[in-house]
Amino acid sequence: MSATQLNIKLYGGLRQFADRPEVTVTTTLPQTVQEIKKALQAQLKPEAAEILEHSVLATDQEVLGTDSLVEGALVLAALPPVCGG
Numbered sequence: 001m002s003a004t005q006l007n008i009k010l011y012g013g014l015r016q017f018a019d020r021p022e023v024t025v026t027t028t029l030p031q032t033v034q035e036i037k038k039a040l041q042a043q044l045k046p047e048a049a050e051i052l053e054h055s056v057l058a059t060d061q062e063v064l065g066t067d068s069l070v071e072g073a074l075v076l077a078a079l080p081p082v083c084g085g
Contacts, residue, residue, distance in 0.1 A: 003026050004028065005025070010022065013080045031070055037053075052078070055081065
């Protein structure tokens with residue numbers, strides 16, 4: 001397996017934990033969403049841990065479950081939980 005760079009766009013409250021609205025994570029694919037979130041956490045400020053735990057990752061076509069395998073997407077979105085009505 002070779003290393004792959006994933007670009008992860010940060011939305012909402014997650015943006016405050018990085019210097020840019022997009023973070024690059026280097027990993028090998030396939031990886032589960034949970035594993036990618038751990039690699040993402042290493043790129044963010046420590047205070048992001050709690051909000052990232054409750055956030056989801058998505059491709060441009062679907063929201064991914066925690067156990068979903070990411071095999072080929074090179075751009076993901078990190079979506080924090082929101083409330084509203």
